Amino acid sequence: VKVEEKLFQNRYRVDAGRPHISIINQDTCRVECTTQECTVCCPAGCYTTEGNGQVVLITDGCLECGTCRIICSTYRNVDWEYPRGGYGILFKFG
Numbered sequence: 001v002k003v004e005e006k007l008f009q010n011r012y013r014v015d016a017g018r019p020h021i022s023i024i025n026q027d028t029c030r031v032e033c034t035t036q037e038c039t040v041c042c043p044a045g046c047y048t049t050e051g052n053g054q055v056v057l058i059t060d061g062c063l064e065c066g067t068c069r070i071i072c073s074t075y076r077n078v079d080w081e082y083p084r085g086g087y088g089i090l091f092k093f094g
């Protein structure tokens with residue numbers, strides 16, 4: 001089974017308007033960070049980059065793995081919390 005097929009089995013309850021992760025300073029991503037690891041390392045592809053270097057974060061498919069919080073170690077530019085109770089990912093086991 002491909003990873004994409006496994007991810008498709010997960011269910012999410014999106015807390016509309018209250019994303020649990022945010023980029024603290026967009027200019028830091030765009031101007032200072034040359035590597036933008038988040039756009040490569042997020043297993044759910046939540047981070048993408050636009051042509052001007054802007055990083056766009058959409059947390060709807062977030063797996064709550066914490067990779068982005070750790071990988072942004074130079075700038076610590078990710079504000080990360082678990083979703084509030086009842087929201088976020090529902091993993092399917094088995």
Ligand code: SF4
Nearest residue numbers: 042062063065066068
């Ligand atoms: Fe992606 Fe994991 Fe960060 Fe969620 S916690 S945005 S899945 S890297």
